[in-house]
Amino acid sequence: MxxxxxxxxxxxxxxxxxxxxxxxxxxxxxxxxxxxxxxxxxxxxxxxxxxxxxxxxxxxxxxxxxxxxxxxxxxxxxxxxxxxxxxxxxxxxxxxxxxxxxxxxxxxxxxxxxxxxxxxxxxxxxxxxxxxxxxxxxxxxxVEPSAVVAHGFYRTHMKPGATVAVMGCGSIGLLAIQWAKIFGAAKIIAIDIDSHKLEIATQLGADYTINSIEEALDQAISAIPEKIDVAVESAGSPFTIGQVLTLPTKGGEVLLLGIPYSDIEIKRQHFEKILRNELNVIGSWNGLSAPFPGEEWTATLHYMSTGEINVDPxxxxxxxxxxxxxxxxxxxxxxxxxxxxxxxx
Known part of the structure; x- marks a missing residue:
């Protein structure tokens, strides 16, 4: 073959x-x-x-x-x-x-x-x-990348009505926008440096988009009235892994989905956000649970069949x-x- x-x-x-x-x-x-x-x-x-x-x-x-x-x-x-x-x-x-x-x-x-x-x-x-x-x-x-994203969301304590920020709008981030809606997000913020990806994010349900090259991220976030409950890092960039810690409100959650392929060095002011804001930082790996391979897979197939997960764009x-x-x-x-x-x- x-x-x-x-x-x-x-x-x-x-x-x-x-x-x-x-x-x-x-x-x-x-x-x-x-x-x-x-x-x-x-x-x-x-x-x-x-x-x-x-x-x-x-x-x-x-x-x-x-x-x-x-x-x-x-x-x-x-x-x-x-x-x-x-x-x-x-x-x-x-x-x-x-x-x-x-x-x-x-x-x-x-x-x-x-x-x-x-x-x-x-x-x-x-x-x-x-x-x-x-x-x-x-x-x-x-289905596999969707199951990986779902696994991360199942690990959060996200409640319906939450505001979710997704940093990085590649395939994982665009699936995360859709899973955030499934988990009941009321508002979704998409962040990327590529305007084309942000257009797709809007199509898939993002309420706000931020191009973090064209505007300062902290100022753009402060202009949004909702407080961020869950921030999802899906780029795996050494730069965004530090930035994402600045996004959630006090007591909020950070979900790390992106895989970095270089060393990470976090600035002191970013790391202190974990402490001072009492953030819950969640690592997520693969997409498996019991019964094997897990609810992430069966749920993905269900939501693909209903159209709530749309991969065409x-x-x-x-x-x-x-x-x-x-x-x-x-x-x-x-x-x-x-x-x-x-x-x-």
Whole structure:
């Protein structure tokens, strides 16, 4: 089969590789129909390189069940599905408590096992979820990032009627705007340095937008009458991780969703906001809960089926998989603008 395999930093190749085979009675092989580029994929491509040289890359996808193992009863060949790419051990202390995002042996496909930038991918049956009839395959390729965002919101103590600020309006931030509405936000503030992303944020439900290059953030926030109850950091930037601490009201919450790929140094006046304002700072990792893979996944599929999670405005490009190497190069080196890229193998 054809796949995108990562050999080194900025060395991604479209080439033939082995098709996955059923080896366990609970294995499921899925024909990939749509698969998306995650921000963590671009960081590994640009900065970190592969976990294993030549590994098939990617972890966000949807597709059609091609083969099932002998003990699989929850799925049938031909089912349209999405897959949770996080593989957990189901044996460690955290798994025994149902805290699967904290599994001591967690890994995601595309790291130590082949991922979904390929014509076919394999997962355990417990990681595979059938799609509602009205959720299309491109939408379902974004169930995983939505589940990651949902996991963070479930960790907050957010109440209906809250004001939520979202800092960083990439795919995660734009999904966070929609989850904030689902959780009952009365007002949502979107903050970014890209006016195009802020336009999408407005389309998806943001009540206020702030371009923090064009106007001073503290002044723009002070002009908004509502006090911010929950501030979501979804950019993973060393700069915004400090800034986001200045946003919530006293006793408010900061939800950290963005993954930084460089060291963080927080200014004293930013750090003191945690202390003086008695902020609750919440780290969030992956998107798993019990029963595995969790309510984040079933809720995402529900809200995609109702239209309350809408990913169409987020997806900018639908491309053939063979365009992967040039797309990654153009994306990380800013040779071309993309929002969310979906490959069709």
């Amino acid at each position: 054809k796949a995108l395999n990562l050999y080194d930093i900025e060395d991604l190749r479209f080439e033939d590789t082995d098709k996955p085979e059923l080896k366990s009675p609970d294995d499921v092989i899925i024909k990939v129909k749509a698969t998306g580029i995650c921000g963590s994929d671009t960081s590994r491509y640009k900065k970190l390189g592969p976990y294993k040289e030549g590994m098939t890359f990617g972890h966000e996808f949807s597709g059609i069940v091609e083969q099932i193992g002998s003990e699989v009863t929850s799925l049938n060949v031909g089912d349209t599905v999405t897959g949770c790419p996080a593989v957990v051990c189901h044996q460690c202390h955290y798994c025994e408590k149902g805290e699967y995002s904290r599994c001591e042996n967690l890994y995601v496909i595309g790291s130590y096992e082949p991922g979904c930038f390929a014509e076919f991918v394999k997962l355990p049956a417990s990681n595979v979820l059938k799609l509602p009839d009205n959720v299309d395959l491109d939408t379902a390729a974004m 987020i997806i900018s490009d639908r491309l053939e998989l063979e365009k992967g190497p040039e797309t990654f190069y153009n994306l990380v080196n800013k040779k071309k603008h993309y929002d969310k890229v979906i490959f069709h193998p």
